[in-house]
Amino acid sequence: MDINKFSERLSHCMQEHHLNGNDLAALSGVTAATISRYLNGLRTPTVDNVVLLADALDVSVDYLLGRHNVPDDKMLVSLYSIASSDDKRVLWTLLERYGGNHGTTKRQ
Known part of the structure; x- marks a missing residue:
């Protein structure tokens, strides 16, 4: 640390x-x-x-x-929870593209 x-x-x-x-x-x-x-x-x-x-x-x-x-990942989770299904798919596409697919991102 x-x-x-x-x-x-x-x-x-x-x-x-x-x-x-x-x-x-x-x-x-x-x-x-x-x-x-x-x-x-x-x-x-x-x-x-x-x-x-x-x-x-x-x-x-x-x-x-x-x-x-x-600083506020809680805000990101909150905003994701109210996103439409289409928007969630777009977000996951971006996360997979920029975060890689290292087994750390799973669609929910």
Whole structure:
């Protein structure tokens, strides 16, 4: 894990939501002191805390960890769920074309 990337993403998300460490602590259950250590790159987060923080900030764990650059994959899932059947076929065609067919995309 790139702790600097995590710290940057955590800070950015907090700014986007207008939260300070105490606010995020109240929302997530992670102590303000621990959040401060994460922001300063002094501590590597536990898996449980990453999940708590991602949920509180309404972003994916992958985004918070710097594994991808889409902050709100929940929004994408929500939009997909209301797409027409034809639009879903178009989306899957694009995903298969650009994501490759590595067994990671399955039509549902």
